[in-house]
Each structure stands twice: as C-alpha cells, then as structure tokens.
Amino acid sequence: MFYQCPKCKRVWQYPLAKCPECFLGLERMKSEKIKVSGVSKVNIPTILHPKTPYFVLLLEDENGNKWVQKSVKEYKIGEEFKTEKSDSKDAVAVWRVKYDILEGIEKLVELIGGLKVSPETKILILPTLVSPKHSYFAENTSPEFLGTTIDYLIKRGAKIENIKVAGQSFDEIPIEACAKKSGLLDICLKNKVQVLDLSKSNFAKKDNFEISEEVFSADLLINLPILKVGKASASENLFRQLKKENYLGLKYLSSEKEIIENLLKFLLARQSESKGGPPILTLAEAQNVQKRDKFVAYLGLVFGSFNSLNLDRVFAEITMTKLPEILKNVKIEEIPILGRKVEELQYEINE
Ligand SMILES: [Zn+2]
Incomplete structure (x- = not known):
C-alpha cells in the first residue's frame, strides 16, 4: 500500500x-x-x-x-507476482502489517473469499477481553485493532447501530474493569458502538451448550482475538459466547479440546442449515504477541479465517511452539495457507 x-x-x-x-x-x-x-x-x-x-x-x-x-519461491525478473486466493472455509490467510492495519484486514478478507456486509447486517464482535491491563501487555485485543475493524466494517457498508462489541468475565474481575483499562471501552464510546456484557444476556440451551442469544440474533460474528504464543487463543475466545457456569461445568467433565470441537461442530451445522447461526469470521491480531514468559515480542502479523482451529494451528507453526492440547488433531498439511508462506515468517519466538 x-x-x-x-x-x-x-x-x-x-x-x-x-x-x-x-x-x-x-x-x-x-x-x-x-x-x-x-x-x-x-x-x-x-x-x-x-x-x-x-x-x-x-x-x-x-x-x-x-x-x-x-x-521462499524463486521468481524471474519481469514475472507477474500474484497472491493466491481461496473460497475454502478452512483456508487461513496471513499478512504482514507494518503501519496500516486496515490494509491488513482488507487483504485477509479478500484472500479468504470476501465477506457480505450490508447496512442491515447485524454484527457481533468478540474481542479478547480477559484482563484489566493496558494494551502494551498484549493481554487483550488492542484498541487499534478493534477500532480499525469497526472502520473496515463501516467502509464496507455496515451501519454503526448494527455493530455490537461483546465480552464477559469468566473469573472474579468485572468485565467493566477489563474494558476500561484495555482501552476497548474508549474505542466503543468514540465510535458510538454498543457494548454488551454477555453474562447479562439471555442464553439458549442447544445440545450441551448454553449460548448467548445475542449470537443467534447476529448475521455475522467476528471473533477478534489477540494471539499468544503456545495457546489456541482464537478458538479459546469463542468460549466467551457460552454461559460461564455452562463453560465451567463442561470443562469439569471434559477437555477444552472436546468442548471446542463440539461447539464448532454445532455452530457450523447451524450455519450450513441456515437455522440462524451466523458465519464466524476470525480476524486475529499478532503484531505484538505475548510469549509464555509474558514478555511481549514483535511479530507484525495478522491472520484471517472462517476456521479458528486452523488459524491457531498456522500461528503455532509460524511461532514454532509445542502444540497445545486443543490443536493436537489439526493437521497443518491439510490447511490451505494464503498470503504469506509459513517458511517466510517462521522463527522461534519463544526463548
Ligand atoms: Zn502535497
């Protein structure tokens, strides 16, 4: 750009x-x-x-x-330089961002087959919001990334009154404290976007899950995590649409891996049968990423996919970390990777 x-x-x-x-x-x-x-x-x-x-x-x-x-591929002088695109819902796009997050988001969505947005589209954004920390700790989605995502949606034709930003606390820390300290609340207020505490919403019982009804009244769910080394942050963020007690109960009975696999299976089935399940687009921030020791390293990347598990798997491959349990069944060789090649970006970020 x-x-x-x-x-x-x-x-x-x-x-x-x-x-x-x-x-x-x-x-x-x-x-x-x-x-x-x-x-x-x-x-x-x-x-x-x-x-x-x-x-x-x-x-x-x-x-x-x-x-x-x-x-990683050799080119000849004069050759056209093209970036491959895919309509596969399993594809993961990776892009390098230097100064312009908007360009990164545009590129990601373009590479994974585009997105239908109209003034009527009801959009629910789910950022990572887990800790009352300033954005430089890279604990929560950054205000810049959330703000640019909102700008992008408006540019694509969405109406500000149809966008909601949601979160809920799974521990004792009030969600308001996290929203305030992370800078995300300010961005919502500045953009006049509605802010929701999902724990105060109604939950609908579906199979073993109790899912916020806000999810089913949306036409598009944007999962907006910040990625952390050694974790499946994009997939884990999707747990936040569950009722807290339901999530904790399921976790007591089974592993997070089983919960996410069943939850995604359920949500995907809802989508394809068009029974009111919104498509879930994950746009993930990995510009400054938190390492296992909580120090922050610069990676300068953004990721996009309709498959959060695949997205987490590609991030683990790039950062060359031991796979968290939740990703053990996800095969990297079966994922169409677009934009930048893993080998170009790969380096051991952990130590
Ligand atoms: Zn001039």
Whole structure:
C-alpha cells in the first residue's frame, strides 16, 4: 500500500497523517498489478530469518511504486507476482502489517473469499477481553485493532447501530474493569458502538451448550482475538459466547479440546442449515504477541479465517511452539495457507 498527496502527488510508503508540504490528508493507492523487477538470493541465516536460502524480491506495481518482499519461491525478473486466493472455509490467510492495519484486514478478507456486509447486517464482535491491563501487555485485543475493524466494517457498508462489541468475565474481575483499562471501552464510546456484557444476556440451551442469544440474533460474528504464543487463543475466545457456569461445568467433565470441537461442530451445522447461526469470521491480531514468559515480542502479523482451529494451528507453526492440547488433531498439511508462506515468517519466538 502506498499513500499519495492529492495535490503535489508525492508518494509515501507509510500513512502520514498529512502531506508535510500541502497539509492535506493522503489518499491510499492500491497496487493491482505487481511484477518482479529484481531478485536476490540470501544464503546466510539470521535470527529473524533462520531458514535459507530465501529470496528478496524487488516488486513494482502499475504506478511505478517499488518495495521489497521476502519469498521462499524463486521468481524471474519481469514475472507477474500474484497472491493466491481461496473460497475454502478452512483456508487461513496471513499478512504482514507494518503501519496500516486496515490494509491488513482488507487483504485477509479478500484472500479468504470476501465477506457480505450490508447496512442491515447485524454484527457481533468478540474481542479478547480477559484482563484489566493496558494494551502494551498484549493481554487483550488492542484498541487499534478493534477500532480499525469497526472502520473496515463501516467502509464496507455496515451501519454503526448494527455493530455490537461483546465480552464477559469468566473469573472474579468485572468485565467493566477489563474494558476500561484495555482501552476497548474508549474505542466503543468514540465510535458510538454498543457494548454488551454477555453474562447479562439471555442464553439458549442447544445440545450441551448454553449460548448467548445475542449470537443467534447476529448475521455475522467476528471473533477478534489477540494471539499468544503456545495457546489456541482464537478458538479459546469463542468460549466467551457460552454461559460461564455452562463453560465451567463442561470443562469439569471434559477437555477444552472436546468442548471446542463440539461447539464448532454445532455452530457450523447451524450455519450450513441456515437455522440462524451466523458465519464466524476470525480476524486475529499478532503484531505484538505475548510469549509464555509474558514478555511481549514483535511479530507484525495478522491472520484471517472462517476456521479458528486452523488459524491457531498456522500461528503455532509460524511461532514454532509445542502444540497445545486443543490443536493436537489439526493437521497443518491439510490447511490451505494464503498470503504469506509459513517458511517466510517462521522463527522461534519463544526463548
Ligand atoms: Zn502535497
């Protein structure tokens, strides 16, 4: 993505608030047709790029804008550079985000087959909201990621009054404290988005589950987790649509792995039979990720998928961690991975 001043036509590779010459807001320039205009092969491994050889491509778009990108595939100069897309509900898209989260979200949704949004679409957003901590601890979804997701939905035609942001506490800490300290409440207030404490909603009994009725009155559920190393954060976040006592009861009787498998099976069946189950799109933040020791490392990635387990599995592969129990049955070789290649991004983030 490039940014151009509408008056003097100067171009930047990062989104400045205003052109420093003309003081005008910059316009976004999308790259449509991309070709390879230079290739160099790297044979020396470094900490952030342990797998060699790889290639550094100099890419150029139809506007003459140039940038570099890492690739595990060798290209010839002059060759067209294309990013594969898929309509598979099991596909996982990965994209690198430097400055522009909006570009990342647009790219993810485009790669996994698009999304139907209209002014009537009722949208329920479920961010990670588990701890009364500031955003730099990477415990909760960041205010920037939530804010940009709301901007994206509005840009796609959604109406602000049809968007709700929901959460609920599964421990003794009041959800209000988490919402306030994490900065997520401010973003909702700023955007005039309705905030819901799901524990105060009605729950409908479906099979073994008691699921918030807010989920079934939505046309689209956006699971908006922040990913953490060694965890299946995207899938675990979906537990928050259950009634707390129901979740704790199920956890007492079986493993989280069984609960999530059955819950997803149930929700997917509702979707395909169009009996009022909304599609669940996971957009996951992995720009700053919390490691096992709770320190935060920079990864600079975002992930998108209609399959949260596959998304968690691809994240575990990129961060090269031991698989949590919940992901043991998910086979990486069966997941269509789009956008960036695992080998390009992989490095051991843990130690
Ligand atoms: Zn200018």
